[in-house]
Every structure is written in C-alpha cells, then in structure tokens.
Amino acid sequence: xxxxxxxxxxxxxxxxxxxxxxxxxxxxxxxxxxxxxxxxxxxxxxxxxxxxxxxxxxxxxxxxxxxxxxxxxxxxxxxxxxxxxxxxxxxxxxxxxxxxxxxxxxxxxxxxxxxxxxxxxxxxxxxxxxxxxxxxxxxxxxxxxxxxxxxxxxxxxxxxxxxxxxxxxxxxxxxxxxxxxxxxxxxxxxxxxxxxxxxxxxxxxxxxxxxxxxxxxxxxxxxxxxxxxxxxxxxxxxxxxxxxxxxxxxxxxxxxxxxxxxxxxxxxxxxxxxxxxxxxxxxxxxxxxxxxxxxxxxxxxxxxxxxxxxxxxxxxxxxxxxxxxxxxxxxxxxxxxxxxxxxxxxxxxxxxxxxx
Numbered sequence: 001x002x003x004x005x006x007x008x009x010x011x012x013x014x015x016x017x018x019x020x021x022x023x024x025x026x027x028x029x030x031x032x033x034x035x036x037x038x039x040x041x042x043x044x045x046x047x048x049x050x051x052x053x054x055x056x057x058x059x060x061x062x063x064x065x066x067x068x069x070x071x072x073x074x075x076x077x078x079x080x081x082x083x084x085x086x087x088x089x090x091x092x093x094x095x096x097x098x099x100x101x102x103x104x105x106x107x108x109x110x111x112x113x114x115x116x117x118x119x120x121x122x123x124x125x126x127x128x129x130x131x132x133x134x135x136x137x138x139x140x141x142x143x144x145x146x147x148x149x150x151x152x153x154x155x156x157x158x159x160x161x162x163x164x165x166x167x168x169x170x171x172x173x174x175x176x177x178x179x180x181x182x183x184x185x186x187x188x189x190x191x192x193x194x195x196x197x198x199x200x201x202x203x204x205x206x207x208x209x210x211x212x213x214x215x216x217x218x219x220x221x222x223x224x225x226x227x228x229x230x231x232x233x234x235x236x237x238x239x240x241x242x243x244x245x246x247x248x249x250x251x252x253x254x255x256x257x258x259x260x261x262x263x264x265x266x267x268x269x270x271x272x273x274x275x276x277x278x279x280x281x282x283x284x285x286x287x288x289x290x291x292x293x294x295x296x297x298x299x300x301x302x303x304x305x306x307x308x309x310x311x312x313x314x315x316x317x318x319x320x321x322x323x324x325x326x327x328x329x330x331x332x333x334x335x336x337x338x339x340x341x342x343x344x345x346x347x348x349x350x351x352x353x354x355x356x
Contacts, residue, residue: 032215032216032217033213033214033215033216034213034214034216035211035212035213035214036181036185036211036212036214037181037207037208037209037210037211038180038181038184038202038206038207038208038209038210038211038212039070039071039072039074039202039207039208040181040214041181041182041184041185041212041214042072042148042184042185042188042202043072043073043074043075043076044185044214045184045185045186045188045189045192046058046073046076046110046188046192047075047076047079048189048218049108049188049189049192049193050076050079050080050084052218053108053192055106055107055108056084056107056108056109056110056192057080057083057084057085057086057102057107057108057109057110058073058076058080058084058085058086058109058110058112059085059086059087059088059095059098059099059109059110059111059112060073060086060087060088060095060111060112060113060114061087061088061089061090061095061112061114062087062114063076063077063085063086063087063088063112064077064082064085064086064087065077068112068114069112069114069115069150070150070204070207070208072112072148072150072202072207073085073112092113092118092119092121092122093121093122093124093125095111095113095122096111096113096122096125096126096130096147097122097125097129098111099111099145099147100125100129100130100133100143100145103130103142103143103144103145103197104133104141104142104143108144108145108146108192108193109145109146110146110148110192111145111146111147111148112147112148112149113147113148113149114149114150115149115150115151115161116149116150116151116161116162116163116164116201117151117160117161117163118149119149119163119166119167120163126147126167126170126173126197126199127167127170127173129143130143130145130147130172130173130197131170131171131172131173131197132172134172134196135172142195142196143196143197144192144193144194144195144196144197145197145198146188146191146192146197146198146200147197147198147199147200148188148200148202149199149200149201149202150202150203150204150207151163151164151201151202151203151204151241152203152204152205152241152242152292153204153205153292153329153336153340160204160329161329162291162292162293162294162324163293164177164199164201164240164269164293164299165293165297165298165299165302167199167270168269168270168272168299168302170270172196172197173196173197173198173199173270174191174194174196174197174198174199174223174268174270174271175198175199175201175268175269175270176191176198176199176200176201176223176267176268176269177201177202177203177240177241177266177267177268177269178221178267179203179206179210179240179241179242179244179245179265179267180210180212181210181211181212181213181214182212182213182214182215182221183221183225183227183267184202184206185214185221186219186220186221187200187220187221187223187225187267188200189218189219189220189221190220190221190222190223191223193220194223198223201241203241203242203292205242206241206242206245210245221267223268224268224271224273225267225268225273226264226265226266226267226268226273226274226275226276226277227264227265227267227276228262228263228264228265228276228280229244229247229248229263229264229265230248230251230261230262230263231260231262232251232260232261232262232263232284233260233262233283233284234259234260234261234284234286234354235259235261235262235284235286235287235288235350235353235354236261236262236263236264236277236280236281236283236284236286236287236288237250237251237261237262237263237264237287237288237289237290237346237350238264238266238277238287238288238289238290238303239263239264239265239266239289239290239291240265240266240267240269240290240291240292240299241291241292242292243290243291243292243322243341243346244263244265246290246341246342246343246346247261247263247290247346248263249343250343250346250347250350251263253343253347254347254350259350259354261350262280262283262284264276264277264280266299266303269299272302272303272306274303274306274307274310277303277307278307278310278311281307281311281314281315282311282314285314285315285316285317286315286316286317286350286353286354286356287304287307287311287315287319287320287353288319288320288321288322288346288349288350288353289303289304289319289320289321289322290321290322290323290341290345290346290349291322291323291341292323292324292340292341293323293324294323294324294325294326295321295323295324295325295326296326298321298323300321300322300323301321303319304319304321307319316356317352317353317354317356318353318356319353320349320350320352320353321349322341322345322346322349323341324339324340324341325339327339
C-alpha cells in the first residue's frame with residue numbers, strides 16, 4: 001500500500017476582512033497550486049493576512065531588513081515597512097507583553113520568539129496574561145495573538161529544545177504544530193483570524209527540507225485538525241511535526257514486509273481532537289506515539305493515557321512511546337543523532353506492539 005498524498009485541507013469559509021489594494025505579487029484564487037517550502041508557505045500566509053487586514057502586524061527580533069531567523073519573515077519588511085514589521089529588542093517578555101497589550105487594544109499581533117527554548121523567559125505574559133485575560137474579565141477582553149517559534153533539531157544544530165507539552169497544559173491557549181507546507185499556511189491564516197492566543201510551533205527541519213503543493217488565494221486549515229496521512233490495518237502511529245515524516249518513512253519500509261501501518265498527524269495539540277485517532281486504533285488495535293521531545297511527561301504520555309481511557313478494550317498491546325531519552329540534548333553530532341528518535345526507533349516500536 002502506498003502513502004496517502006499529503007494535500008491541503010479543503011478551503012473553509014473565511015470571515016470578511018478589509019481588502020488591501022491589489023498587489024502584483026499576490027497569487028491567484030484557491031485552485032492555483034504552487035510548490036512551496038514550509039517556510040515559504042508560512043510567509044505567504046502571513047503576507048496574505050497583512051494585506052487583507054490592516055490590524056495585523058508582525059514583531060520580533062531581526063524580522064525587519066534581515067528577514068527573520070532562517071528567513072522566516074523574508075520580504076515582509078520590504079512590503080509593509082517598519083510600522084507593521086517591527087524589529088524588537090532582545091527581550092522576549094517585553095515582546096510578548098507588548099503583543100498582549102496590542103491585542104487587547106484591538107490589533108492582531110504576530111510575535112516571533114526566534115526559538116522555542118526562549119519561551120520560558122516570557123511565561124508570565126503567555127500563561128498568566130494571554131491565556132487568562134478573557135476569563136479574568138468575564139469574556140469582555142479578547143487576546144487575538146499568534147506567537148510563532150521554531151523548535152526541534154535542525155540543519156544548524158542550534159536551539160533544539162521542544163517545550164510544546166508545557167503549553168498544552170494551559171487552558172486558554174491553542175497549540176499547533178503543522179507538518180506540511182499547505183497546512184502551515186492554512187493554520188497560520190486560521191491562527192491570525194482566531195480571537196484567542198495561538199502558539200504556533202514550527203519544526204526547523206521542515207523549514208527548507210519539505211516542499212509541497214500549496215493552494216493560492218484565501219483558505220484556512222481548522223486549528224483543531226488531525227490528519228490521516230497513510231491508511232493501514234496492522235498498527236497506528238500518531239506523530240507530531242517532523243516525526244510525521246519519519247513515521248511515513250517507517251511505514252513505507254514495513255510495507256515491503258506486508259505490514260501496513262496507519263499514520264495519524266496530530267497537527268493540533270491543544271485543544272486535542274482524538275476522534276480520528278480513536279477510529280484508527282479501533283481498526284488496528286495497536287498504537288505507537290512518536291514525538292521528538294523528552295519521554296517523561298511528553299505529549300505522547302497524554303495521547304497514551306487518553307487512548308487507554310477511550311479504547312482500552314480495543315487495544316491488543318500496550319501503547320508504545322517513541323521519544324527522546326530523559327537527558328540534556330548532546331551538542332556532538334554523533335551523540336545527537338543517537339539521542340534523537342528516528343525511523344529505526346519507530347520501526348522497532350511497531351514491531352514490539354505487533355509482537356505483544
């Protein structure tokens with residue numbers, strides 16, 4: 001059985017927004033498809049929303065003329081200028097705090113924390129303010145804020161920490177980690193339009209290493225999305241971010257032996273929607289969860305517990321977890337390659353649940 005092609009979610013109706021003047025660089029309507037890298041799709045989604053809605057602005061370190069870390073804001077400063085693309089000082093707490101204030105005043109800020117391992121420096125602003133103000137004001141205040149950041153091991157081997165599980169624990173925050181260019185664009189647009197704070201995790205290996213078909217024009221991918229990336233019947237792998245692609249490679253390898261593995265992409269971590277995953281587990285009776293972060297209290301533990309509660313009598317083997325060991329990430333490339341979960345680890349976990 002071959003892998004299911006990865007395509008964008010069907011376009012959904014979009015709320016009306018003030019239209020910007022036509023631009024010669026705008027791509028056409030939905031249906032015009034281009035092959036874009038992950039980061040190109042992200043920037044296109046941000047650019048489209050900044051053209052459509054004058055209340056959207058972008059802020060972060062080096063996002064101006066430099067174009068952002070790993071070119072994550074390339075071309076935005078040249079088109080929108082310093083009033084809407086703001087270089088900030090090196091102070092994550094100040095950046096996020098300013099974005100919360102702007103959101104409360106009716107703007108729709110996108111704030112970039114260059115790398116996810118710097119998020120702890122803004123925990124007060126993210127956890128106590130952005131996540132809670134709507135509830136603390138009995139629904140009067142809204143915080144339409146997108147906080148984007150890069151996570152995971154990448155081609156430059158720097159800033160690799162994965163803290164996504166921390167933020168899934170906080171009610172009031174939406175947390176997404178899309179794995180394809182089309183969904184990266186669609187979820188970015190949906191996040192900008194959402195009236196609530198959204199943490200947008202972008203895996204660094206995906207930035208320039210994955211290219212896919214991305215529709216032009218106005219479309220969104222719902223923030224609560226979970227995707228079936230490959231059909232199978234013998235075991236299910238639920239994965240996040242870059243691990244989705246490793247799971248697909250593992251499934252392709254095992255298919256040569258007659259083992260058909262179903263792959264589920266958990267693009268939204270909070271709020272967690274498990275209906276599709278439950279249906280898959282009821283069909284295959286075996287589950288492997290794969291993520292790059294540490295094993296203990298990692299996001300995979302929440303998936304394992306949830307599916308054990310909801311599908312206990314459908315499981316023929318204990319849920320297996322593929323994750324990084326509970327140790328600081330090594331700097332040395334050989335050690336890091338041995339440390340990070342890979343295709344071979346997913347294959348071994350699948351064989352283990354099949355043998356149970």
